Amino acid sequence: MVINKDMFEATQCSTDNTCCLTSLSKSSFRSRKGYLSNIVVIEVNKENLSITWPYLLLSIRNASFISLDLELSGLGIQKGWLAKSFEERYNVIRQSAQSRSVLSVGIATFQLVSRKETDAKKKLKYKCQVFNILTLCTVPFIVEADGLQFLSKHKFDFNRWINLGIPYGNDTEKGNTVKTLWHEVLCAAVPITLHNGLIDLAFIYQHFYSALPETFSEFVVSVSDWFLLSEGIPGLYDSKYIAEYITRFKASFLEYVFRKCQRENAIEQARNRLYVSIEFDFESTETHLKNTVDIVDCKLPDNFDASASTESYFITDEQKNSLCKRYSVRERRKRRYDYESKLSEPGYTDGQKDKILVSTVINEKTVVKHGETKTSANLTQTTNLLQSVTGCHRAGVDSFMTGFAVVFMQRMNLLRTGNFDPKCGNKMALPGTMTPLVLQKSDYVKAVNDHVAKWTEIERERNRRIELRI
Template identity: 30%
Template sequence: MTSNSIFSRVPVIDVHQENLQEVWPSIVLAIKSATFVGMDLELSGLGNRKDLNCRAMDDRYRAMADVARTRSVLSLGLSCFKCTNIKTTEVKVKDREPTSPSKAKNDWKYLVQTFNILVLCEEDFIVEPITLKFLVDHGFDFNKQYAKGISYYRGNDKQTDQDLKSLRKLMNVLVLNKVPVVFHNALVDLVFLYHSFYASLPSSMGTFVTDLMEVFEGGVFDTKYITEYMERLPASYLEYAFRRCQRKNSFSQPHERDVVSLEFLDYPSTYTYVRYSHCELPHTMVERGDDVDSDHLQKILCHQYASFGWCQRGCSCPKSHDIDDIIDLDGIKSARKSRKRKRRRQNQANSSSNGEEMTEETDDSTEDSGSRDEGKEEFHPTVTKKLRTTSPESSETQGMNAKSNLDKSASNMSCDSGLEKVPNMSDLGIARKEGHRAGYDAFMTGYIMAYYFTKFGKLPTETRRNVKLTDLNVEEFKNKVYLCGKDIPLVITKSSFTKPSKDHREKMEKIKSKS
């Protein structure tokens, strides 16, 4: 078991009725020891998307609550990230002279355990045709869900709830241990999580937010908020954000930047319920200075998918949905804009210097300066005609997820689109040929969070082993949830004018009395 900043596959433990007893201790221990837990829910539908994006937040919440009461969770993904150590080393800022100054480079090491939990609601629920078709097309096994899904019921606890190993008990472990939870586009998942595994939803948005403050005392983190409000990425759907962080993190390894290193448990081959999602990096990336033909990318890419993470034509789309090509093209565009801004500033400086001549900078220095100004990665200055080749088997397209209309496109599968790729190069599309999995989506969410902790988190002054989020001073984006169509996030906080709901108070008393 070794840690590495560059990883090619992620072990995901499939959990269902037949192996819950065996896997239960591992899940509980992973949650209790986690620095934070990435989460994702696969749902049977989301109802009318316009209602879920109402301008008035109370109306938006009521629509989400109605959906949660009539739809169900199909699978629950948990990815437990334990920050085992933050190792600091001194590196030369510029390796030119022995006397060059040095700076601290931090290696954030995480032990990661990921679980994909198949669940089955015991009550009647709606399955929307568009969701059913999408999941079936992308490998979701409804026969397995109905045969092996772990049973649950919505709303408040039942009098007959005596099972020591259930989804509600798992939720209790999260609540009691005050574990920070991380989502990508959190609001819908929070509503479903609360009503499905905790208690009946309160009638108003204010009460719901007040309850959440006590349910998740460790804090709620939304990577969609970070990518939209803080990073302002060209796109912010889950796969794009994950792949971008993964690429930039691998590029940080040989440079003077903080890096995330992951460690996975070594599972024996006899553990048939452990499956691997592959996520190898491409052979060429603009971050490394590799050349890419931007004109060719403009022609072959599906620009709707590139912007939003879904395409109405799905696997029948003749354009490429390859996420690495999308990120390469965005990098080229960013570098060109930086050079243009730099030249404009130079021209303005020349005009104001009363004719005094200034030394013209090369494209190389222009791009470096522009990239730093934008907070972007430093891309290679020269764009030449050299395209990353790919094989037809690994080209990637995607249908529209039920969550995609809420800009939570975490679900990606591979389809043929006729592009040529580098032999043996695998990407997220290949990782999902075995089926649509909430567990891997939860891992991607957690990884994004781990990466941004290196950028925005404050290092603890003393111990750097078994780090807790309270040591990192991450209040800047704690309890801030992305809202589609809004300029400000939803802030999860207690209000002097709103009390917690009765069902929540009773549930908390019950949990604490049995702890």
Template identity: 30%
Template sequence: MMSSSLVVPVIDVQSNNFKELWPAIVLAFKTSSFIALDTELSGLGARKALLAESIEDRYKAICHAARTRSILSLGLACYKKLEGKADSTYLVQVYNLTLLCAEEYVIEPQSVQFLVQHGFDFNKQYAQGVPYDKGNDKGGEPQGVNMRTLFVELLRANKPLVLHNGLIDMIFLYQCFYAHLPEKLGTFTADLSQMFPAGIYDTKYATEYELRFTASYLEYAYKKCKLDNSRSIKTAQDRPHVFLEFCNYTGRLQSYVDYRPCIDSHSSDGPLNICIQFSAYGWCPSGSRCPMSHDTDLIIRQDEKSKEDKRKKRKRRKKKKAAKEEEEEEEDGPPQDKKAHVEDMDEDGEEKEEQKEDEKVHGKFAAHDEEMPSSETPAAESHSDPDKNESDAPQTHDLTPDATNKSPKANERKVEGGTHRAGFDAFMTGYIFAFASIRNAEGSDSWIPACANKLYLSGKSVPLHIAKSTFSKSSRAHMTKMEHVWRKQFPKADGNA
């Protein structure tokens, strides 16, 4: 079995180095091809309301959560496509920002437990979290080095924004770093369409409706994309591939880097003993106490084996049908087109039936996603990803931010405990997008046209479209903010903030 392991350098950003790292983050925004983002939250409130049948009611419930809870950490992964390199080669810079809301907010015990189990350091957050204020700007337009001005720089970069199951993320980002949330969903989507004119992409939507994987929770989708990319490179298939390069960090910068290994598991001896709950949802109520395996690599292999078994079964069935039809031809002489017709129906009909089965599975775990105690991502276990392997797919290469830097070995710094972090989740989200883009692109810069400005909605067959309709109007707070962002006059808003 080939390895697609790699080590991802994630730069930890706190109040004591935020100003120092500011120029590098802003430059990464400006020079990137797209930016992937993820959040960790202090809670989400009543889970039932988050899955309301009415999308407007669902929006109001998430808005209430965003006004009363907070973002604890923010992950940013800047992917820059390198020209003159093989296939789709990206320079990736990943940042994990530890944040601290400056006003009172609700933090749910369930969220605390979940985050602590996956390595979140609340002591570091309260001691060194980058402070921020929610809602509208206080005391005029924001100035200096702070989270609100960083968000303005993100908007000014005008790059495609990529998230995984990103509706909750977008609502929290708006409330925490931009302005008070509009009361109506239509106003919110109208604002977003102007804030991110390069487009918003949801990799959960892309995973389900474009890649059509068996499961679409973040870790599964990432590892499946990475494995497929690795196999394609190994077999020298004539199609584009994704390659990655990372900066080398030395000296003072190295002390800020957390090297996140993602080591593939290849142990397949004996029964797999996969946890069905985790296999479907990426989450299990028993957590680390569960006696069954939560190994995503094993889950993917089991799903692939099941799919291959179904394919072989269909092939045997088709052979039997063909043999039976030949016997009937010899006896009676069937209509000229009967055999072709039967084959077509068998092939198309069974494929559609398999897709229906997949959709049922998708619907089952999708409805569970927003019931997670943390952010939009239910993948709680093992966001790991490992040592470099230059001969097998996603390759990592050494780059330096300047000519003097040299790459440290991954084992020079002990990897911290826990694997569920906003920075690495943002990296995985970006990788899924890069992979999906080369499989569905209609040109070098088209990304995934069918997924542009569509946010995944749990339990719904259609996404939320990010667009300004003839019935929706932008909010006053947004229009005021946009004048500051783009430093030009916008038409007066007709809607209410």
């Protein structure tokens, strides 16, 4: 995702990151009393692949769950994004996945370290590592002018992406690093978290797995295999679905969900209630990996006092408007079919249709016009989010935000059982509909042959690794 510079100001380091890292203490790499202040991101590219790849694989294999996010070259607005027919919607998404590319992949691995419940403290502790993988599609693909302009404006380093992106194409897994990576994620047999994940799943399938099935029902049946863990436990948890249907947040776009969870986590700790503690791998900054590491600032406002808070944080409608205006272009583009949803609502004229940019929440009465710059001082404090050295790490940061949000929203179930609530699993929110999409097998639809062949091999390896854990 690419963030408005007013919200995410770049912090500059010298070419050698050592000067930045040595000035940070070990406490900078863990949340302090529920306060999450920094995100440690390791960039993976073709130049450092030989040193980062083993660490990436180890993090995946040790993970309790994995969070994912993609940076895309575009989607385009086409008729059919919000068609009542899921098959028609799928055809539009399929066409986009076949013609666009993945610019980067964000992977955040979360390892549950401890669950602690005493009279004095209730805490979930996770060890986390975030990777941002630059990917360069070697097959011709479409880019959109407005997307390039936004990426450039918000400091996406095109030269770095072109020179250091890990190539991928239509070749086999053995010759394709990114496809091998997705194979590893599936073989890990752990839950995966996404935010509004249908588009991500379609792009992952097309670019890192196999050609997308022709029909939506075949696609659902195929990917349902990915997310069926041992004993029938669901393996996909969508933060947008949980925010909309379970916790009932006022909004469900990623930045809002993360920021709300981050603030409430600090409040929970201050009140001696259950909170989430995050610790990043400090050792990676002291080894040969140190030059691949960036520290992203996500601290809460300086005047935020969790102990003095008397109620859960919420934002006004005016602040929501500004948040949506300032939110990342990648998120806006990725959820762009919400745009057509808002246009289809009664009361919008053709003149208004040319001006609005909408929230990612279908039910939000939020309209932001081009050129609107009014913001409040209070909003500036509450949205002074992630500061990164470059504009290339948005997918990695988004993957962390997604994973953290799911952990916080599921913290009670995690404390009791160590697992996410299965009732929330394998369900994704769909814009323009009142019911979520449920990923499940069908007695009437068969998976495509190519998937069956691939999945047989993956399932065999997955079962072998599960047996080794026991």
